[in-house]
Amino acid sequence: MLLFLGVGLIEEAAKLAALALLTRGLRAKTVRDGMVLGAAVGFGFSALESAGYAFIALFTVQGLSVVQVVQTEILRGLVAPVGHGLWTAILGGVLFAPSGREHFVVGLRLLFAYLGVAILHALWDAMHVIAFYLTLLFTGARGPLTLDGSLARLTPTQAVWMPVLEGLGLTIVAAIGVVWLVVLWRSAPPGSGRPASGWRVPTGWDRAAAPRP
DSSP states (O other), X not given: OHHHHHHHHHHHHHHXXXXXXXXXXXXXXXXXXXXXXXXXXXXXXXXXXXXXXXXXXXXXXTEEOHHXXXXXXXXXXXXXXXXXXXXXXXXXXXXXXXXXXXXXOOOHHHHHHXXXXXXXXXXXXXXXXXXXXHHHHHHOOOOOBOTTSSBSSOOXXXXXXXXXXXXXXXXHXXXXXXXXXXXXXHTSOTTTTSOTTSOOOOOHHHHHHSOOO
């Protein structure tokens, strides 16, 4: 579990640093601006990571497998909204909340958000292992373990329990992140929805009043 936590801490810190670096020059920083831009950074990181997984999936024992690549990309695309995009959106909102025009404010709230997101990340990555040990606990079964900690052969009961527990665990982790995101979005002060660059979307009145060529 410590390995997964370490990965979560490193990756979330990298995305947070990238977000701060790319947005340091914005004239206005609001909570919702940070959430939208954070999601963009998170999705970009997820796309880069998915490319690596797709490359690995291409090579199988039987040879090159395009089917494995497509399956990997589809699966990661489906879970991306409740993965890197969600976690970095939360960090972006917290980062932008107390920040001024010229600098970011790093405080305890950001630290706690970073640790919380890293824990969600670690739980998500470790859910397969967690589900495995919960399956052993609930079924009371024992068997020879392989080097990666999995059973050399799952019993029929274990083969049913393990994917169910893994899916349930991933759903719970995703739900916690979504609720956190919604609460953060709704708690944003008035005016947090304006564009970060300072421009405003023209209304129908603006277009009507604009001089025509």
